[in-house]
Amino acid sequence: MNMPKSVWWLVIGMALNITGSSFLWPLNTIYMNEELHKSLTVAGLVLMINSFGMVVGNLLGGNLFDKLGGYRTILIGTVICLTSTTLLNFFHGWPWYAVWLVALGFGGGMIVPAIYALAGAVWPQGGRQTFNAIYLAQNLGVAIGAATGGFVAELSFNYIFIANLVMYVAFAIVAITQFNLSIDFKVKHQDAFSLFSKENRTRFIALVLLCVMFSICWIAYIQWESTIASFTQEIDISMSQYSLLWVVNGIMILIAQPIITPVVRLLKGNLKYQMFVGIGVFILSFFITSFAEQFSVFLVGMIILTIGEMFVWPAVPTIANHLAPEGKQGAFQGYVNSASTVGKAFGPLIGGVVVDVFNMSTMFLSMIGLLVIALFFLFIFDRKLDSQIKS
Numbered sequence: 113m114n115m116p117k118s119v120w121w122l123v124i125g126m127a128l129n130i131t132g133s134s135f136l137w138p139l140n141t142i143y144m145n146e147e148l149h150k151s152l153t154v155a156g157l158v159l160m161i162n163s164f165g166m167v168v169g170n171l172l173g174g175n176l177f178d179k180l181g182g183y184r185t186i187l188i189g190t191v192i193c194l195t196s197t198t199l200l201n202f203f204h205g206w207p208w209y210a211v212w213l214v215a216l217g218f219g220g221g222m223i224v225p226a227i228y229a230l231a232g233a234v235w236p237q238g239g240r241q242t243f244n245a246i247y248l249a250q251n252l253g254v255a256i257g258a259a260t261g262g263f264v265a266e267l268s269f270n271y272i273f274i275a276n277l278v279m280y281v282a283f284a285i286v287a288i289t290q291f292n293l294s295i296d297f298k299v300k301h302q303d304a305f306s307l308f309s310k311e312n313r314t315r316f317i318a319l320v321l322l323c324v325m326f327s328i329c330w331i332a333y334i335q336w337e338s339t340i341a342s343f344t345q346e347i348d349i350s351m352s353q354y355s356l357l358w359v360v361n362g363i364m365i366l367i368a369q370p371i372i373t374p375v376v377r378l379l380k381g382n383l384k385y386q387m388f389v390g391i392g393v394f395i396l397s398f399f400i401t402s403f404a405e406q407f408s409v410f411l412v413g414m415i416i417l418t419i420g421e422m423f424v425w426p427a428v429p430t431i432a433n434h435l436a437p438e439g440k441q442g443a444f445q446g447y448v449n450s451a452s453t454v455g456k457a458f459g460p461l462i463g464g465v466v467v468d469v470f471n472m473s474t475m476f477l478s479m480i481g482l483l484v485i486a487l488f489f490l491f492i493f494d495r496k497l498d499s500q501i502k503s
Contacts, residue, residue: 115235119242121290122231125283126249127256129227132197132279133220134257135272139265140213147269148206156460158210162217163457167450169221174229174446176222178439182230183292185222185442190284192219197280201273221453225445232433232441234293240376240383243433244426248366255362319435319444321493323451325387326428328486330455331462332394332479336417338460339467339475340401344410353407357414364418372422383427383434387490390423395483402476428452 115123140162144155169189176185196215199208231242257279264271336357344354379385393416401413428448436444466475 115238115241115245118290118293119231119235119238119245121286122227122234123245123249125286125291126224126227126246127253128279128283128286129220129223130250130253131257132193132253132276132283133216134254135261135264135276135279136213136216136257139261139269139272142265143269144209148209150206158213160457160461161210162214163453165214165217166221166453167457169218169223170225170446170449170453171443172446173222174225174442174444174449177226177229177442177445182226182233182442183287185226186230186287186291189219189222189226190280190287192216192222193280194277194284197273197277201270201277204269204273221449225442225449228429228445228449229433229442230291230293232429232445240381240426240430243430244369246429247426251362251365255359255366315435315437318493319432319447321489322428322431322435323447325391325486325489325493326448326451327455328482328489329391329394329424330452331459332398332483332486333417333421334456334459335463335475335479336414339463339472340410342467343472347405349407349410357410360411360414361418364415365422368418369422371419375423383431384490384493386423387427388487390420390427391483391487391490393417393420393423395480396420398476398479398483402473 140159141155144150144158173185173189176188180188193216196212196219200212200216203212228243228246231238231246235242261272261275264275341354345351375389376386379389397413397416397420400416401410404410404413429445432444432448433441463475463479466478
């Protein structure tokens with residue numbers, strides 16, 4: 113199926129939005145530590161508050177989608193991001209940098225679930241293809257922003273702030289001119305709807321299980337950006353080699369879709385089975401990487417990890433869209449986005465504690481154990497889901 117033009121604009125908008133934020137996020141700790149002379153503890157605390165700002169933004173953005181529609185919700189988030197990044201260009205000392213960073217997380221958190229929900233609403237028959245396209249756009253944004261941000265920062269951090277603003281201006285132009293879709297007026301408001309009511313209990317339990325599984329997967333995945341990153345430095349793998357791992361990750365996500373297509377066809381498009389396969393691939397990645405002492409093994413581990421995420425990440429918002437009753441698509445996308453943000457926020461802390469108290473081997477075993485638990489939650493979720501939606 114060819115995607116409608118409106119979905120393509122949502123894909124472009126998501127790429128611009130994530131590119132803007134990705135100029136900044138890899139450099140936050142470096143800027144606060146080296147330029148603002150704050151400790152790593154303070155920097156970590158700011159990033160955790162930023163994550164919780166994103167969680168609040170996810171929840172608010174999803175619920176506003178159901179009340180105001182996608183266009184208005186995205187514009188509100190865009191105004192917050194534009195205001196924050198504009199002020200960041202003029203006031204980036206302490207504590208203003210932290211204030212604008214948290215505000216950016218909150219505004220950006222509103223935008224992402226609204227784009228996902230809008231994409232599902234404007235092309236409901238697209239299924240996994242819709243959300244896979246948005247997922248690819250996110251990764252394209254991360255790859256472009258993270259890859260170029262370091263080079264720009266070497267010239268001046270001020271240029272990073274300018275580049276960040278330019279991308280949000282470009283996103284605002286696309287959002288204002290292309291996101292005012294008629295589907296907004298088709299959203300049915302259900303003010304009296306309650307997830308806790310008897311008739312919706314199965315749906316609510318399925319949503320909770322999906323969110324728990326998603327958070328657990330992110331707790332494990334984020335170790336590649338935290339504990340595993342530190343471990344590579346300890347065994348004399350260079351920063352450029354470690355960065356190459358993420359270059360491979362980004363390239364694979366963009367060009368290696370044909371690798372998983374035969375498996376998707378074999379599973380007859382069953383999203384639940386795709387997630388089972390993906391989490392199993394995650395486990396294999398951590399098992400292989402636990403033996404790594406040279407770069408080549410880390411590279412193999414990253415390649416396997418990337419294949420796993422290509423199965424899991426697009427499937428979650430697709431299932432959330434299927435699960436959502438009419439008029440609650442935004443809220444459900446907000447819930448699953450919040451679940452991923454919680455995993456990203458707590459993952460580095462959990463992994464760091466395990467490594468500090470025990471060792472890296474225990475960390476790898478712990479993550480494998482967590483992923484097995486995620487499979488258990490998915491198994492229970494599978495049974496709940498069968499009575500609620502069709503595959």
